[in-house]
Amino acid sequence: MKARLMEMELIKNAVPKLLSEDDQTWSSIKQAENIEDQRVKMWWYSEVPGSGAPERLIIAAMQDMENRGLDVSQAEKWIEPGLKAWETDDMASLHRITARIFHELFKAPKNQKDTYWTYEEFYSWEQYESSVKFPDSIYIDVNQAGFLEKIHAGWLAQIIAGAIGTALEGYTTDQLMSLFGEVKDYLRKPNTFNDDITYELAFLRAFSEKGYKITASDIAEEWVALIPFGWSAEDIALRNLKLGIYPPESGVNNNPFYEWIGAQMRGAICGMVAPGNPKEAARLAWMDGSISHYNNGIIGEIFNAIMVSMAFSKKEVREILIQSINLIPEKSEYFQVVTFALQQCRRYDEWLKAWRLCEEKYERYNWIHAYPNAAAEVIALWYGNGDFNKTMEIISLSGRDVDCNAAQIATILGIIHGLDGIEEKWKAPIGDELETYVRTMNNMTISGLAKWTVQSIRQACNQGGVCR
Numbered sequence: 447m448k449a450r451l452m453e454m455e456l457i458k459n460a461v462p463k464l465l466s467e468d469d470q471t472w473s474s475i476k477q478a479e480n481i482e483d484q485r486v487k488m489w490w491y492s493e494v495p496g497s498g499a500p501e502r503l504i505i506a507a508m509q510d511m512e513n514r515g516l517d518v519s520q521a522e523k524w525i526e527p528g529l530k531a532w533e534t535d536d537m538a539s540l541h542r543i544t545a546r547i548f549h550e551l552f553k554a555p556k557n558q559k560d561t562y563w564t565y566e567e568f569y570s571w572e573q574y575e576s577s578v579k580f581p582d583s584i585y586i587d588v589n590q591a592g593f594l595e596k597i598h599a600g601w602l603a604q605i606i607a608g609a610i611g612t613a614l615e616g617y618t619t620d621q622l623m624s625l626f627g628e629v630k631d632y633l634r635k636p637n638t639f640n641d642d643i644t645y646e647l648a649f650l651r652a653f654s655e656k657g658y659k660i661t662a663s664d665i666a667e668e669w670v671a672l673i674p675f676g677w678s679a680e681d682i683a684l685r686n687l688k689l690g691i692y693p694p695e696s697g698v699n700n701n702p703f704y705e706w707i708g709a710q711m712r713g714a715i716c717g718m719v720a721p722g723n724p725k726e727a728a729r730l731a732w733m734d735g736s737i738s739h740y741n742n743g744i745i746g747e748i749f750n751a752i753m754v755s756m757a758f759s760k761k762e763v764r765e766i767l768i769q770s771i772n773l774i775p776e777k778s779e780y781f782q783v784v785t786f787a788l789q790q791c792r793r794y795d796e797w798l799k800a801w802r803l804c805e806e807k808y809e810r811y812n813w814i815h816a817y818p819n820a821a822a823e824v825i826a827l828w829y830g831n832g833d834f835n836k837t838m839e840i841i842s843l844s845g846r847d848v849d850c851n852a853a854q855i856a857t858i859l860g861i862i863h864g865l866d867g868i869e870e871k872w873k874a875p876i877g878d879e880l881e882t883y884v885r886t887m888n889n890m891t892i893s894g895l896a897k898w899t900v901q902s903i904r905q906a907c908n909q910g911g912v913c914r
Contacts, residue, residue, distance in 0.1 A: 490532040499616020507702035515562030521550035566777035571732040577775035583723035584759040598896035603860025609636035611849030629842040646715040657906030662693040679703035683738035694736040709735035710746030711850035714857040717754025727755035745780040746816040757861040763832045787824035797829035
């Protein structure tokens with residue numbers, strides 16, 4: 447039935463009724479006002495749920511766009527008035543100033559002197575694919591019994607590492623070392639509640655239905671269906687999607703955070719469903735990343751996806767790391783970041799000396815940006831050299847977005863070493879329960895997630911996928 451006919455019928459059959467004062471719905475307007483006020487306040491100050499680290503997203507947005515080679519000076523003029531409005535709870539002014547800042551950001555001119563513009567901008571998978579030479583895929587028998595354990599260990603390692611890092615994210619190495627000194631175990635009672643895995647579950651739901659024929663739109667619609675809220679780049683993308691703005695536009699439209707870590711933190715699932723096939727892992731990661739990110743933001747997801755894919759066919763972590771870096775386009779700025787970090791690894795015997803140079807070089811970037819976190823991954827993988835405990839300590843004390851970094855690189859170690867490669871001190875407190883805020887998936891088991899993943903991969907392979 448046509449929409450106009452349905453609406454005509456609705457109004458024709460509507461019988462007038464007089465509502466009592468109690469039946470009227472004006473109170474919902476006040477509730478909506480309170481929700482919107484809270485949202486705009488959180489742009490100016492909030493604290494990370496897991497660690498209590500402070501955030502000012504509106505100022506971070508200016509920081510990020512300046513790091514993307516834009517002149518944000520007009521937007522910066524509104525920082526002080528905005529902070530004053532926030533402090534005095536002047537909500538009318540705060541809403542007005544916030545809108546003005548975004549207006550200024552999204553018309554900010556290029557700073558032609560910025561080095562950002564000396565690198566190639568990657569805007570499509572075809573462009574990326576033509577910029578690197580992928581190795582041939584290595585056949586992995588996904589039907590063998592040991593494959594399930596690899597997937598199970600990968601998920602368990604990721605969830606454990608997320609729990610380790612959630613308590614630490616948003617702080618610097620100096621602050622973490624001064625308070626904790628070292629990280630040899632959980633610093634508090636761990637839990638599995640984490641926003642990072644949310645998007646991987648949405649990907650898996652789409653993949654379980656479409657296999658390797660999956661599209662970015664398929665994944666995006668699972669975001670809308672399953673994920674109630676997001677943060678930074680994912681929040682913007684979800685808003686765009688709900689307005690019918692699909693990928694890749696959903697990732698770039700009014701999104702100041704599209705080179706932050708949000709795509710990089712979910713690359714592992716793309717590698718898990720493309721075992722031994724880094725090219726397919728990269729293609730899936732580009733697709734998934736384009737929902738909320740662009741250019742270097744998507745490349746970050748590809749980097750992690752490739753490493754996880756390689757973990758099914760290679761045992762040496764440093765070999766995986768080097769080969770994955772070589773599959774990043776040399777003309778991208780992201781390549782310069784991971785290459786710089788690798789160079790420091792080769793120069794120094796101690797991880798902290800190498801990390802300090804990375805920390806200094808990428809100090810200008812927000813702690814949620816992809817770059818400092820990619821450097822931290824390189825340092826932890828190199829010096830951890832396959833040892834789960836050592837790798838977790840290094841990535842934890844590197845600071846920044848610890849849970850995202852730890853979870854992604856831990857997946858690699860889980861796949862390589864299996865369940866026995868993770869000490870009981872990490873496994874026992876986690877158990878098998880997985881709690882999420884994904885609709886229809888609030889309470890899961892990690893073993894059940896592993897079986898679902900394997901079943902989805904086998905089904906996709908049987909449907910003529912890229913498994914051979």
